[in-house]
Amino acid sequence: MTDDRPHDAPLDPAESLRLIRAQQERARSATEPDGRLLYLAWGVAWLVGYLSLWTSARQGADGQPASWAFAVFGGAIVSAVAFTIVHSVSRTAGTRGVSARTGMLYGWSWMLGFVALAAVLGGLARAGASEEVMSLASNALACVVVGLLYLGGAAAFQDTRLFVLGVWILLVAAVATFAGLPLTYLVMALLGGGGFLVMAGTEHLLRVRRRRLAADAGPTGRGATTEVADA
Numbered sequence: 001m002t003d004d005r006p007h008d009a010p011l012d013p014a015e016s017l018r019l020i021r022a023q024q025e026r027a028r029s030a031t032e033p034d035g036r037l038l039y040l041a042w043g044v045a046w047l048v049g050y051l052s053l054w055t056s057a058r059q060g061a062d063g064q065p066a067s068w069a070f071a072v073f074g075g076a077i078v079s080a081v082a083f084t085i086v087h088s089v090s091r092t093a094g095t096r097g098v099s100a101r102t103g104m105l106y107g108w109s110w111m112l113g114f115v116a117l118a119a120v121l122g123g124l125a126r127a128g129a130s131e132e133v134m135s136l137a138s139n140a141l142a143c144v145v146v147g148l149l150y151l152g153g154a155a156a157f158q159d160t161r162l163f164v165l166g167v168w169i170l171l172v173a174a175v176a177t178f179a180g181l182p183l184t185y186l187v188m189a190l191l192g193g194g195g196f197l198v199m200a201g202t203e204h205l206l207r208v209r210r211r212r213l214a215a216d217a218g219p220t221g222r223g224a225t226t227e228v229a230d231a
Contacts, residue, residue: 035162036203038084042146043196045080049073050189057182064131065185077114077142084110102156109152113145136177139184143173143192161199168195 049072056069065073088107121138129137150166153159169192176187 034087035159036200036207037087039165039196039200039203041080041083043193043200045076046193046196047189048193049076050185050193054182054185054189057185063182064135065182081110081114106149106153106156109149113149114142117141117145132181135181136184139188140173140177143169143176143188147173161203165195165199 052069052072053065056065057063060066085107088110089104117138120141121134124137125134147166147169150162150169154161154163154166172188172192172195175191176184179187
């Protein structure tokens with residue numbers, strides 16, 4: 001008598017490989033920082049913060065942003081930094097070994113980077129730097145800190161898109177500095193903040209695509225398995 005129970009039938013190699021890769025993808029997604037959320041947080045922070053500075057500077061008689069604009073900008077950046085630290089640390093809280101250590105160090109690197117930035121700017125102000133120099137330096141150095149942190153994150157998490165964004169932010173720093181005030185603020189808002197938002201949308205579309213490929217893989221997973229792993 002033949003036992004034709006489907007649950008007793010062994011999985012073919014293609015199906016086994018598909019299941020293994022799907023489990024690996026789910027584990028990676030659950031224990032690494034969600035790029036969509038980080039990109040969105042920084043995109044909103046830069047767009048709101050720098051547009052506030054640009055709008056205020058255009059309205060001011062001396063071409064300098066008002067105190068309320070600096071308060072909005074500072075609050076937006078501090079919120080983005082705090083979110084990055086909390087999100088990166090919490091996503092790796094349940095892991096062990098290299099992954100947990102990588103996420104923890106990457107999260108705290110953001111705080112250390114901006115603490116150092118604040119100290120450098122304080123030193124420039126104490127040395128008698130003009131308001132224009134302080135404004136240009138604060139924006140350019142913030143971009144350099146963020147860009148380099150994204151390059152480091154790309155190496156740590158093996159994420160090419162993160163590397164591209166880091167390079168883009170460094171280029172924005174150069175362009176914004178040469179643009180001069182108050183145009184610097186608009187460049188930072190549109191090219192910097194806009195770049196983050198574009199990356200957030202791109203990351204979301206790629207994740208949707210990966211989920212659809214996994215769902216359409218079928219019982220054997222032929223043809224879609226490689227695509228899901230490489231996406």
